[in-house]
Amino acid sequence: MRAGLLLILPMLLAGCFEPDSRVTEEPETKTVPAPEAPPPDPRRYIGRWAKTADQCESDWWRFWADELRTKTAGLFCEIMPPDARFSDTDLRTSCVDDGRRVRESWTISYGPDAASMTITGEDEDAEPVELVKCT
Secondary structure, eight states, X not given: OHHHHHHHHHHHHHHHTSOOHHHHSOOOOOOOXXXXXXXXXXXXXXXXXXXXXXXXXXXXXXXXXXXXXXXXXXXXXXXXXXXXXXXXXXXXXXXXXXXXXXXXXXXXEEOGGGSEEEEEOSOTTSOOXXXXXXX
């Protein structure tokens, strides 16, 4: 039995010392192109805005795709999902102001290069809100 083991042992050891094919193969040189970037969001209102540029840190309005928060005015609004004829100039909102929930439609007009915007609500007596884009 010992003689048989001595005959098989060199064959077993020879199999253990063969080079690993994962190490000896040439590395892949094929490059895979990066996926195409998604198109920019068409909603120009997304971002931080303020009534004046110097208020961008102290009294901002922060728009996301689906909500608005203000730093000091205590205003929180949910922006309703767009309908089939989506436009970033007409928003349907549900806001909490002074503890009351108010549903309203806003019309937004943009200045050159969308660096400013004017928000007009449904209340004809209310003054439009003019904001500038914060950088």
